[in-house]
Each structure stands twice: as structure tokens, then as C-alpha cells.
Amino acid sequence: MIEASDTGSSQAAEEGRKRDFWPADKPGRKLPNPKLLYGASAALVAVIVAVVAVLVFTGGEDAPAVNKAVPTAYTPDFNGEGFAEIADRSADGRAITEGEAASAKELKGGAYSFTLAESEVTGDCKSATWGARLQGDLAKFGCSQIVRSAYVSHDKKHVGQFFVINMKDMQGVQQILRDLQRETGAGWVTPLKVPDVPAFGSGFSAAYAKTYGHYAVITWVERAGGDKSTTLNELIDVSLVIEGAADFLYGRLDLASGTGAGQ
Known part of the structure; x- marks a missing residue:
């Protein structure tokens, strides 16, 4: 007699599931x-x-995105005439102070008058600029400080940026002035952003850079709010007023040459 087996029993099903889910260990x-x-x-x-x-x-x-604005027109002056006494930082080693940077609180010239909105001195030259090539040359030629100041005209029609770059020597200044030429694409100094002051760099603007011994002095001006209805001659006049913020460097020159008490 052949005994029947219950292949559909719960025990058989359970054993089948175990065999299917847990494959037998195999050598290797x-x-x-x-x-x-x-x-x-x-x-x-x-x-x-x-x-x-x-x-x-x-x-x-x-x-926040970096303001990578560049001036519409840029004119560098590589001469450095009159500043030979401080052509190297070794003759003028004292760091620029906050007091010096903010010393020109009011500027006036011709029909234009400006008030200092804010000023900043930083020892991190990279943080105040953009562009790998420019930043590389700032490091290579010994940038130790950058001063950035923002000015607003009394009639609110013009805004200006004033920069001083403290380099090791005049050779470094001249290289930076070359880097700032628009066609190089090397980078630029980032405008100082100030609350309640119109954003800078969006309109027709002009910048002028000069060699003050081992300092690069840059003025950058435009109509407030990027108004393009202006002329280059107008911006030249405005720039000359903003450049008055560099007067403290003449005190340093006097101190180095022994002709005055300095700052």
C-alpha cells in the first residue's frame, strides 16, 4: 500500500519557504x-x-553673489612722481589705521560735495577683490591691506568708491594697475556695499588709478542708481573730488622724508 502524503500541509510549505529564502551555504x-x-x-x-x-x-x-562690476572707462597713471620716498614699504612700514581711512568725512570741489557713507580696512586682500589673476598678483607682490570707502554726494546724484591698496613696492602697484585694465579680465576691487546707498557699478562709470609710492590709489565714480545720462568729463570732475580722500598719504610721505610731523 502506498501511503498518501500531504504535500500541501503547513509544515511542508514552511520547509519550502525556508529553503527558498535562505539558500544553503556553499563552499567558497x-x-x-x-x-x-x-x-x-x-x-x-x-x-x-x-x-x-x-x-x-x-x-x-x-x-551672496560677488559684485563683479568693472568700470566702463579706466585710466591708470603709472608715474608715481613725487612719491619716491615711499616707493618701498620698508620706508613706511606702519599699517593704515581705521582713523586714516575714515579721516576724509567730507569732500568738496567745484560744484560737488560728498559725505563718507562708510569705510573699511582689511588685511585680507582676497576678500575685497575678485578674479584669480588679480588676487594672485596681490599675493605675489605683497598686498597687506585694502582700504575701501563709499561716498555719496550731498544732492544724492553721484556715488563714489575710493580704494587704497597697500603693496610692498611701486613695482607691485604698477602690476596691479595693469591688471585692472578691462581687457585683461584679471579682476577688480569689489565695491564696498553700504545699506541705504544705491548699488554701485551698474551704470556708466569711470575709474582712475594712480601710483602713490607703494600705494595704489583708485577712485571709481558714477551717477547714483546707474543713471547713464552722464559724460566722461562730468565723472572726471567728480573723481578729482573723491581723490581728496588720499590726503592722509601725503602725511605719510612727509613723515618718511622728514619734512613734516605726518599723521
Whole structure:
């Protein structure tokens, strides 16, 4: 007699499922290395922590865009006449102070009058500029400070930016003035952004750079709000007024040459 077997019984089904889900160990089959699993887990945790840190400290927002404006017209003066006494920083080693940078609170010339809106001195020359080539030359030729000041005319029609770049020597100044020429694409000094002052660099603007010994002095002016209804002659007149903020450098020249008390 052949005994019948219940192939559909629950016990048989359970055994079948076990065989299907858990394949039998076979010779040569290797399990994952526990150390690799732990390493992968640690790496994943590190990535998660880094992402959380970025979100916490930045709020998940992108960094503000750098104002990469350049002047419409730019005129450099490489001469440096009258500043031979401080052609090298070794003759004028004292760092520019906040007081010197903000000393010209009011500027007036001809029909134009300006008030200092804000001034900043930084020892991080890269943070006040943009452009890899310009920043590379600033480092190469010994930039130690950049002064940036923003001016607004009393009638609110003009805005001006005033920069002083403290280089190691006159050779470095002349290289930076070459870098600032528009056709090089090397970069520029970033305008100082001031609350309640019209954004700078969007309209027709003119910049003039001069060699004051081991200092590069740059004035950059335009009509407030980027108004393009202006002439180059008008901006030249405005620029000459803004350049008056460089008067403190004459005090340094006097001190180095022994002809005055200086600042």
C-alpha cells in the first residue's frame, strides 16, 4: 500500500519557504567583511553630519553673489612722481589705521560735495577683490591691506568708491594697475556695499588709478542708481573730488622724508 502524503500541509510549505529564502551555504561563498560594513556606516554618518552642519550654519541658502562690476572707462597713471620716498614699504612700514581711512568725512570741489557713507580696512586682500589673476598678483607682490570707502554726494546724484591698496613696492602697484585694465579680465576691487546707498557699478562709470609710492590709489565714480545720462568729463570732475580722500598719504610721505610731523 502506498501511503498518501500531504504535500500541501503547513509544515511542508514552511520547509519550502525556508529553503527558498535562505539558500544553503556553499563552499567558497563569503560573507561581507564586518570592518567594511562598519567603515561604510561611519562614512555615511560623516556625510549626514556635514550636510546638517551646512544647513545649520548657512540656513540652506547660497552665499551672496560677488559684485563683479568693472568700470566702463579706466585710466591708470603709472608715474608715481613725487612719491619716491615711499616707493618701498620698508620706508613706511606702519599699517593704515581705521582713523586714516575714515579721516576724509567730507569732500568738496567745484560744484560737488560728498559725505563718507562708510569705510573699511582689511588685511585680507582676497576678500575685497575678485578674479584669480588679480588676487594672485596681490599675493605675489605683497598686498597687506585694502582700504575701501563709499561716498555719496550731498544732492544724492553721484556715488563714489575710493580704494587704497597697500603693496610692498611701486613695482607691485604698477602690476596691479595693469591688471585692472578691462581687457585683461584679471579682476577688480569689489565695491564696498553700504545699506541705504544705491548699488554701485551698474551704470556708466569711470575709474582712475594712480601710483602713490607703494600705494595704489583708485577712485571709481558714477551717477547714483546707474543713471547713464552722464559724460566722461562730468565723472572726471567728480573723481578729482573723491581723490581728496588720499590726503592722509601725503602725511605719510612727509613723515618718511622728514619734512613734516605726518599723521
